[in-house]
Amino acid sequence: MIFLSHIKTARQFITRGQNKATRLIFYTGILFFLVTVGCETFAQQSVIQYVQPFSGTSASTTLASQHIEDKTERLANTIPAVAPPFSMTQWTPQTQLSEKKCLAPYYYNNKKFYGIRASHWISGSCTQDYGSFTIMPISGKLRTSATDYAADYTHTGEVATPSYYKTSLPGYNLLAEATATLRCGLIKVTALKADSVYLLITPNSDQAKGYIKIDRQKGEISGYNPVHRIYQGWGQPAGFSGYFFIRISKVFTTSGVFSGASVSADQSVENQKDLGAYLGFKLQKGESISIYAGTSFTSIAAAKLNLETEINSAGLATIVSATNQVWERSLGQIKVSDASEKNKRIFYTALYHAQQHPRLFNDVDGGYPEFGGNYTKKTLKQGNYYDDFSMWDIYRAQLPLVELLKPDLANDFANSLVLKGQQGGWLPIFPCWNNYTAAMIGDHATAFLASAYNKGIRDYDVKEAYRLMRQNAFQMPDSAQYLNGKGRRGINSYLKYGYIPMEDSIPDAFHKKEQVSRTLEYAYDDYALATVAKDLGKESDYKQLKKRSLNYKNVFDQQEGMVKGRFADGNWYTPFYPDHREPYITEGTPRQYTFYVPHDIPGLIKLMGGEKKLENKLDSLFAKKEYWHGNEPGHQIPFLYNYTHSPWKTQLQISRILAEEYSEGSGGLSGNDDAGQMSAWYVFAALGFYPVDPVSGNYQLTSPLFKQAVISLTNGKKLTITTIRKGKKSIYSSKITLNGKSLTKNQITHQSLVHGGELIFYLQDEPIKR
Numbered sequence: 001m002i003f004l005s006h007i008k009t010a011r012q013f014i015t016r017g018q019n020k021a022t023r024l025i026f027y028t029g030i031l032f033f034l035v036t037v038g039c040e041t042f043a044q045q046s047v048i049q050y051v052q053p054f055s056g057t058s059a060s061t062t063l064a065s066q067h068i069e070d071k072t073e074r075l076a077n078t079i080p081a082v083a084p085p086f087s088m089t090q091w092t093p094q095t096q097l098s099e100k101k102c103l104a105p106y107y108y109n110n111k112k113f114y115g116i117r118a119s120h121w122i123s124g125s126c127t128q129d130y131g132s133f134t135i136m137p138i139s140g141k142l143r144t145s146a147t148d149y150a151a152d153y154t155h156t157g158e159v160a161t162p163s164y165y166k167t168s169l170p171g172y173n174l175l176a177e178a179t180a181t182l183r184c185g186l187i188k189v190t191a192l193k194a195d196s197v198y199l200l201i202t203p204n205s206d207q208a209k210g211y212i213k214i215d216r217q218k219g220e221i222s223g224y225n226p227v228h229r230i231y232q233g234w235g236q237p238a239g240f241s242g243y244f245f246i247r248i249s250k251v252f253t254t255s256g257v258f259s260g261a262s263v264s265a266d267q268s269v270e271n272q273k274d275l276g277a278y279l280g281f282k283l284q285k286g287e288s289i290s291i292y293a294g295t296s297f298t299s300i301a302a303a304k305l306n307l308e309t310e311i312n313s314a315g316l317a318t319i320v321s322a323t324n325q326v327w328e329r330s331l332g333q334i335k336v337s338d339a340s341e342k343n344k345r346i347f348y349t350a351l352y353h354a355q356q357h358p359r360l361f362n363d364v365d366g367g368y369p370e371f372g373g374n375y376t377k378k379t380l381k382q383g384n385y386y387d388d389f390s391m392w393d394i395y396r397a398q399l400p401l402v403e404l405l406k407p408d409l410a411n412d413f414a415n416s417l418v419l420k421g422q423q424g425g426w427l428p429i430f431p432c433w434n435n436y437t438a439a440m441i442g443d444h445a446t447a448f449l450a451s452a453y454n455k456g457i458r459d460y461d462v463k464e465a466y467r468l469m470r471q472n473a474f475q476m477p478d479s480a481q482y483l484n485g486k487g488r489r490g491i492n493s494y495l496k497y498g499y500i501p502m503e504d505s506i507p508d509a510f511h512k513k514e515q516v517s518r519t520l521e522y523a524y525d526d527y528a529l530a531t532v533a534k535d536l537g538k539e540s541d542y543k544q545l546k547k548r549s550l551n552y553k554n555v556f557d558q559q560e561g562m563v564k565g566r567f568a569d570g571n572w573y574t575p576f577y578p579d580h581r582e583p584y585i586t587e588g589t590p591r592q593y594t595f596y597v598p599h600d601i602p603g604l605i606k607l608m609g610g611e612k613k614l615e616n617k618l619d620s621l622f623a624k625k626e627y628w629h630g631n632e633p634g635h636q637i638p639f640l641y642n643y644t645h646s647p648w649k650t651q652l653q654i655s656r657i658l659a660e661e662y663s664e665g666s667g668g669l670s671g672n673d674d675a676g677q678m679s680a681w682y683v684f685a686a687l688g689f690y691p692v693d694p695v696s697g698n699y700q701l702t703s704p705l706f707k708q709a710v711i712s713l714t715n716g717k718k719l720t721i722t723t724i725r726k727g728k729k730s731i732y733s734s735k736i737t738l739n740g741k742s743l744t745k746n747q748i749t750h751q752s753l754v755h756g757g758e759l760i761f762y763l764q765d766e767p768i769k770r
Contacts, residue, residue, distance in 0.1 A: 131242020
């Protein structure tokens with residue numbers, strides 16, 4: 001416990017406002033402490049060894065992957081990220097050029113290697129990288145065109161962990177290694193034979209923008225890659241850049257800049273296509289170059305301060321060891337025991353992927369770019385500021401996992417959203433690139449804030465949080481603000497009709513139409529806000545929102561027994577194809593979205609005609625193979641059997657999904673991981689519980705995957721989950737106890753979990769049928 005508390009104190013200290021000299025001395029001391037004491041502490045308990053960073057970097061090879069309606073979803077779009085959890089910048093081998101939408105910087109089966117990228121790719125997404133830059137070592141003659149200098153990519157001798165990456169470049173007789181801290185990276189290049197060696201440093205702008213400058217006397221390189229918006233305001237400046245400051249350990253003998261194949265002896269270049277800088281060295285066999293790189297979203301000076309504070313001149317081994325221990329502590333919050341090493345690898349890889357985002361956005365001195373601003377810097381007084389909330393995806397399980405394991409971090413997330421709302425005027429719907437977007441549907445910043453509030457995470461301006469959530473729920477922005485991505489899409493129609501009719505095509509959004517899905521998700525957000533209104537004594541708001549939370553009923557066609565598009569006059573949209581992609585549904589089908597009423601399953605059951613009807617409809621969905629795990633809207637569906645007389649079917653389906661939708665290797669995920677949501681689902685399900693309705697603080701129970709799991713909570717308590725099976729294939733529950741008392745329902749509360757103790761599942765081969 002002393003060791004863990006030292007790390008926590010160190011991280012808080014080095015990321016916030018002490019003077020530079022003090023921070024540097026303290027950070028160096030902590031690194032020494034981690035290496036000398038931490039290694040011994042974790043040597044017998046290592047879990048980082050189970051992480052497979054390449055998982056999800058090629059087309060899915062899972063058992064379930066052949067039945068995916070949208071073939072593009074076979075790519076999980078993760079990257080082998082090297083960085084501590086929730087970092088500002090991830091460092092990845094680069095096998096894909098550009099910062100284009102839906103193209104990750106790395107794919108396992110690509111044949112060319114372009115260097116090590118300082119990336120801001122949203123893990124598992126279909127968005128775009130931004131503000132990135134790449135460092136590529138080559139030898140022999142100078143080449144500056146990517147098609148000329150790209151190396152043949154081989155996995156021979158390659159090593160990838162969350163804290164370290166190594167690869168050899170046989171064509172250049174070079175070895176490249178990389179490690180990282182929260183905001184900085186360290187790359188080491190070693191010559192395997194005597195030769196001329198060059199470093200190519202390229203801001204990765206697809207818009208012929210950016211700047212890079214060489215200071216030969218100091219051995220420093222600095223620059224930036226301007227960030228541009230996506231979705232709302234597409235292509236416009238985002239109001240900040242990806243800045244970098246690089247220091248080289250060895251004096252270079254030559255240097256210059258380039259634009260594609262065009263080379264110049266100048267020492268700076270700006271706003272040209274494929275621009276970059278080159279540095280030349282003469283290396284003997286075995287000789288190395290260390291490249292120290294700081295990153296920032298506010299300035300080059302801040303990138304330099306980040307570097308001096310977090311790394312300074314520490315060596316590769318020291319930083320690897322320190323970052324390794326950070327991951328050991330974070331992953332080790334959950335210790336699983338099981339005979340299956342494969343299941344451990346899948347589990348800890350999922351836990352690694354669930355800790356990539358939201359992204360740290362502030363410098364060590366607390367500076368960060370104003371949300372939706374114009375290159376304006378703000379400064380935090382305490383805590384940290386985060387961005388890249390893939391909110392439509394992660395409010396379901398990834399953020400609830402943070403709430404359970406790292407409530408202080410969840411509090412920083414909540415405070416960051418409130419700051420965004422204050423700075424931009426409206427609570428953002430899907431805040432990425434530190435800007436408003438209307439990328440997806442729903443208003444799930446509200447769902448997350450309500451979920452955190454109801455779990456006692458409230459160390460931020462709750463009054464302001466409520467004001468901003470209420471504004472989204474009750475008001476329509478003016479036209480300019482609405483076009484900028486502020487406010488709920490279609491809010492006027494929703495308030496007028498109690499649903500969004502087919503006549504409202506939602507033109508001012510990336511996802512247009514999708515009226516039924518929007519109605520369903522706004523009903524959930526209204527319920528979420530209602531819970532906060534009730535607790536704060538906002539009785540009038542509570543009554544209105546509670547009533548609006550039932551708006552899902554307005555798009556439920558009882559004759560069809562499913563949700564369906566509806567016109568303003570009340571007539572239903574025809575023809576009806578329950579298992580086809582329909583314009584009023586988001587990334588799914590009417591059958592799939594019918595089950596999205598997480599806050600009122602009893603009400604949905606009543607609409608359907610009783611528990612047996614719900615069970616039959618669930619049976620039909622799975623029998624038709626219409627359950628699509630590779631996308632988020634249905635992630636709660638398998639747990640809905642818990643609301644019927646056959647909860648054993650939840651246990652059956654969850655066991656099947658764990659086995660078929662997740663695997664090992666680069667194809668180990670069945671769909672877009674979307675900032676860790678797919679992975680967080682696995683973590684929860686494998687532990688035996690899942691937040692179908694995160695706002696309620698209740699989790700639905702299922703059969704755990706592991707013989708035992710011990711969760712170390714930040715309040716100092718431990719929750720031990722033990723599974724006692726009658727046979728090797730026992731998956732059906734006969735009894736569940738918490739601290740010796742039988743649970744009579746198939747759910748458990750958040751408060752019960754965080755109080756710790758022992759949760760025991762007794763499993764047998766045959767289900768108990770009622």
